[in-house]
Amino acid sequence: MHDVWILAETGHNGLKDISFELLARGRALADTLGVKLAAVVIGGGLESSEAWRLIAHGSDIVYVVQDSRLEHVTCIPYSRVIEHLIRKHSPQILLAGATTTGRTILPYVAVKVHSGLTADCTDLAIEADTGNLLQTRPAIGGNIMATIKTPDHRPQMATVRPRSCRPLKADPSRSGQVVSELFETAWDDDRFSVEDIRVPEGDRVSIEEADIVVSGGRGLKKKENVVLLDRLAHLLSGETGASREAVDRGWKSYPHQVGLSGKTISPKLYIGVGISGAVQHLAGIKTAECIVAINSDEEANLVAMADFALIGDLFEILPEIQRQIEERRRSS
Amino acid sequence: MHIVVPIKQVPETSDVHMDALTGTMIRSGNTAIINPLDLYAIESALKLKDRIGATVSVLTMGPTSAVKVLKEAMAMGCDAAVHLSDRKFAGADTWSTSYVLSLAIRNLSPVDLIMTGERATDGDTGQVTPEVASWLDLPLVSFLSSISTVQDGILEGERLIEEGYQKIRCLLPAVVSVVKEVGEPRLPTLRGKKRAMTYDIPVWTADELKAEESFLGLKGSPTRVVRIGTPSVIRDATVVQASGEYSLKSAVSQLLDFLDEKGLLTEGGTHA
Ligand SMILES: Cc1cc2nc3c(=O)[nH]c(=O)nc-3n(C[C@H](O)[C@H](O)[C@H](O)COP(=O)(O)OP(=O)(O)OC[C@H]3O[C@@H](n4cnc5c(N)ncnc54)[C@H](O)[C@@H]3O)c2cc1C
Numbered sequence: 355m356h357d358v359w360i361l362a363e364t365g366h367n368g369l370k371d372i373s374f375e376l377l378a379r380g381r382a383l384a385d386t387l388g389v390k391l392a393a394v395v396i397g398g399g400l401e402s403s404e405a406w407r408l409i410a411h412g413s414d415i416v417y418v419v420q421d422s423r424l425e426h427v428t429c430i431p432y433s434r435v436i437e438h439l440i441r442k443h444s445p446q447i448l449l450a451g452a453t454t455t456g457r458t459i460l461p462y463v464a465v466k467v468h469s470g471l472t473a474d475c476t477d478l479a480i481e482a483d484t485g486n487l488l489q490t491r492p493a494i495g496g497n498i499m500a501t502i503k504t505p506d507h508r509p510q511m512a513t514v515r516p517r518s519c520r521p522l523k524a525d526p527s528r529s530g531q532v533v534s535e536l537f538e539t540a541w542d543d544d545r546f547s548v549e550d551i552r553v554p555e556g557d558r559v560s561i562e563e564a565d566i567v568v569s570g571g572r573g574l575k576k577k578e579n580v581v582l583l584d585r586l587a588h589l590l591s592g593e594t595g596a597s598r599e600a601v602d603r604g605w606k607s608y609p610h611q612v613g614l615s616g617k618t619i620s621p622k623l624y625i626g627v628g629i630s631g632a633v634q635h636l637a638g639i640k641t642a643e644c645i646v647a648i649n650s651d652e653e654a655n656l657v658a659m660a661d662f663a664l665i666g667d668l669f670e671i672l673p674e675i676q677r678q679i680e681e682r683r684r685s686s
Numbered sequence: 687m688h689i690v691v692p693i694k695q696v697p698e699t700s701d702v703h704m705d706a707l708t709g710t711m712i713r714s715g716n717t718a719i720i721n722p723l724d725l726y727a728i729e730s731a732l733k734l735k736d737r738i739g740a741t742v743s744v745l746t747m748g749p750t751s752a753v754k755v756l757k758e759a760m761a762m763g764c765d766a767a768v769h770l771s772d773r774k775f776a777g778a779d780t781w782s783t784s785y786v787l788s789l790a791i792r793n794l795s796p797v798d799l800i801m802t803g804e805r806a807t808d809g810d811t812g813q814v815t816p817e818v819a820s821w822l823d824l825p826l827v828s829f830l831s832s833i834s835t836v837q838d839g840i841l842e843g844e845r846l847i848e849e850g851y852q853k854i855r856c857l858l859p860a861v862v863s864v865v866k867e868v869g870e871p872r873l874p875t876l877r878g879k880k881r882a883m884t885y886d887i888p889v890w891t892a893d894e895l896k897a898e899e900s901f902l903g904l905k906g907s908p909t910r911v912v913r914i915g916t917p918s919v920i921r922d923a924t925v926v927q928a929s930g931e932y933s934l935k936s937a938v939s940q941l942l943d944f945l946d947e948k949g950l951l952t953e954g955g956t957h958a
């Protein structure tokens with residue numbers, strides 16, 4: 355009755371990390387409320403082992419809607435599936451990732467089911483006396499935290515920022531129920547279709563999903579120097595980010611841009627190299643777990659915002675970091 | 687071809703600086719500007735106008751002062767503007783805002799394309815766009831990064847998603863949100879400014895839109911802001927000088943110890 359739901363996401367490698375992060379969030383809420391946690395997984399043909407992975411990571415029920423027409427995420431058919439499931443089972447909470455998928459589909463559903471939706475939450479809790487969902491999110495470029503609730507409409511819906519919590523450890527002994535639901539032809543909609551995907555050569559970026567992001571700014575001086583940044587990112591198994599100055603100069607493509615008009619990220623480690631830390635840039639990294647600044651100017655904003663700052667010339671510091679990391683790895 | 691561009695008025699951020707101690711924003715003025723990300727929507731609409739011919743209408747829901755952003759959009763080359771303003775709209779969340787915008791768009795019909803920014807830089811939700819599409823039962827193309835053709839009532843282009851660029855095809859009428867890659871916004875022209883000056887922008891109220899009263903403003907909004915706080919962003923920066931050979935080596939070594947302690951230096955990333 356009135357369970358907590360999450361919308362799982364799949365990619366070509368099966369379930370995406372965000373699905374497990376959402377399960378961790380949902381598990382905590384369901385336990386507080388004393389209800390079940392269900393995952394909804396929609397797609398074109400999911401391995402049945404995947405549903406069991408959702409259960410191992412905290413789900414009690416998995417609603418599976420599989421149909422070849424659902425291979426690509428398309429707003430209207432997916433929304434209709436979710437709307438139908440909501441009407442049939444009346445969940446009290448529905449969470450999705452603040453990803454291009456969640457941010458496209460959940461608002462479409464919110465209007466149809468006449469309920470509220472809160473974007474990009476970084477914290478979720480249950481209000482003690484009412485049982486309402488307290489949805490906390492950064493707003494105005496991360497300068498305020500707003501707590502929002504949806505008192506009179508159900509389900510209470512929220513998108514959750516990727517990387518803002520850790521998945522639970524898998525417990526293969528957990529049991530659960532897998533429920534298949536049919537996709538009705540009337541829900542299909544051929545007005546929108548996905549034709550193909552283009553992945554820029556050697557430049558597949560998803561800085562929102564990276565644990566470590568090494569970003570560079572105007573301090574890098576020229577495009578040829580970006581390789582220093584890429585090397586460090588590679589060494590740390592992270593991704594490369596950039597300030598708007600670096601993107602506008604063509605040193606990195608737009609998908610790498612961090613900040614107000616780029617991406618908002620929550621990595622475990624953010625290293626800003628030759629970036630001053632303008633408000634618009636900081637807006638994108640306020641919820642990073644750890645911030646490191648490398649800058650020749652001790653007065654730079656990012657230095658004040660950092661957990662650790664190195665003051666000096668990045669052209670000396672980056673090669674030294676690389677040298678010492680390699681040395682440590684050799685000797686360990 | 688009729689394109690409607692809903693734009694939002696937001697506080698200017700460049701006259702804002704950080705209080706380094708508390709990490710909060712200090713706003714010097716109170717200037718309101720067009721949501722910077724909406725400029726890209728205006729630009730793509732005007733590009734289509736240049737390419738295939740179109741009438742571009744801009745639309746904003748906001749207080750009396752918001753008329754300024756409509757004039758600015760007209761100065762850039764938009765043909766018409768409508769201002770949705772009524773005390774009853776005040777305090778609307780995205781659900782209620784999108785309801786009012788959708789009524790106005792219906793009133794402007796026939797409309798072939800609704801183009802919006804990716805999100806507004808103040809509320810930062812990006813929800814209004816899909817919600818407008820939902821009210822109007824129209825297909826949605828979110829995160830559109832380029833348009834290759836608009837022909838015979840079909841839009842073809844690419845969306846920027848986590849996996850890369852997705853090639854899509856969408857029947858018009860449709861709602862799209864654009865990302866920055868669509869192109870650098872143009873500047874206002876003298877001719878545009880003159881036109882904006884003489885253009886009398888109509889104001890539409892709740893009554894004129896025949897809006898359902900219970901869907902409007904704070905009362906009609908399913909969500910409620912219950913608390914506003916300032917995040918604790920004071921990080922105890924360890925600041926280390928790294929110049930000169932000795933200090934460089936020791937500073938970098940301190941950094942690596944710091945990262946190692948946090949488990950951030952493991953080879954193969956932190957997934958392991
Ligand atoms: C509406 C709006 C939206 C915006 N959106 C974004 C956004 O999304 N993302 C974004 O990043 N910006 C954004 N900006 C721009 C932002 O205001 C700044 O202009 C930008 O972030 C500055 O980039 P930067 O730090 O690389 O360059 P600068 O501010 O020029 O900083 C360069 C830094 O490098 C340091 N440096 C130079 N040489 C060296 C060296 N040899 N070694 C070490 N350090 C060195 C300098 O001390 C300086 O601190 C936006 C602006 C506006 C108005």
Ligand SMILES: Nc1ncnc2c1ncn2[C@@H]1O[C@H](COP(=O)(O)O)[C@@H](O)[C@H]1O
Pocket residue numbers: 691692693694695721723724727745746747748780783787801802803804805806807809810811812813814815
């Ligand atoms: N009050 C408004 N009036 C007109 N358009 C708006 C309004 N609010 C949002 N929009 C449009 O919807 C987009 C997404 O806004 P948001 O969901 O608030 O982040 C913006 O880029 C605008 O194009």
